[in-house]
Amino acid sequence: MGIAAEAPFHVLAVDDSLIDRMLIERLLKTSSFHVTAVDSGSKALKLLGLVEDEQINEEPPSIALEAHQDVEVNLIITDYCMPEMTGYDLLRKIKESRSLKDIPVVIMSSENVPSRINRCLEDGADEFFLKPVQLSDVNKLRPHLLKSKVKDEEDQQIHDKGINETEVIAPDKTIPKNIVTKNG
């Protein structure tokens, strides 16, 4: 009897440069990650199941609609300088999303701008890599993925515990705070 083989971690890579997409894909695959590479932030959000309000109706965009996430992504690695939506914009949208905020995000940039790096790290990026990205950089990803996996498992345990306990429904039918729901 063997231990069930774990599925490799799935990394979503975002970069408008074809060369850099090819490079990051090779780096990630060499490190045994499963990779999906897209060329824009909006394509990344679409894949993650996050659809912007403005794409559906004419009203001014407010909150992004949280659609069901069809594809499981364990880490997002994105270029900073991209037209339309920068890597920073993408980072913010992910961190503002209830369903996506716990996915580790890594930013890449060819420019060494300390204020830019600090801002990304302060606003939720787990790492900032200077381009060209090296294998030694990619090796730094696994701890973030493992930490995220542990957190997922903890959340799942809390969730399961909540289901098993007798539900206490308040008179106004709200769900008590100690039951944590995850991802709908």
Next chain:
Amino acid sequence: MDTNHSRRQLAAMKQSLFDQGLLDEQFIQLEELQDDANPNFVEEIVTLHYRDSSRLISSIEQALKERNLDFNKLDTLMHQFKGSSSSIGAKKVKAECNLFREYCRAGNAEGCMRSFQQLKKEHAALRKKLEAYFQVSRV
């Protein structure tokens, strides 16, 4: 077919490119990513780079013909060009890109044109040498 000869020739060619300051460490990184499953990775990515960079050169050329230079646009194009060059380890070309961008930021049209001419030369020279390199690697 003397593969030992071509292997030595290849090593010598590569060393020469390094000695001349045309390639940097990133080229070695690319080679390390090449394996039996991806035996032509370096040549593939370099080929893509030249397709990409040729397009960018045309765009920059066009932009430099405008009566009033749009330095922001030029800088953005050159940023892309530099990134692509950097990813394959094109050391000297990358240095020329930096120079061009400095001229952009200074709003120096003449400087931009001059450095662009130099950049095109370096770009073409490296391309030729890499083509020769890959030709030998296929023997």
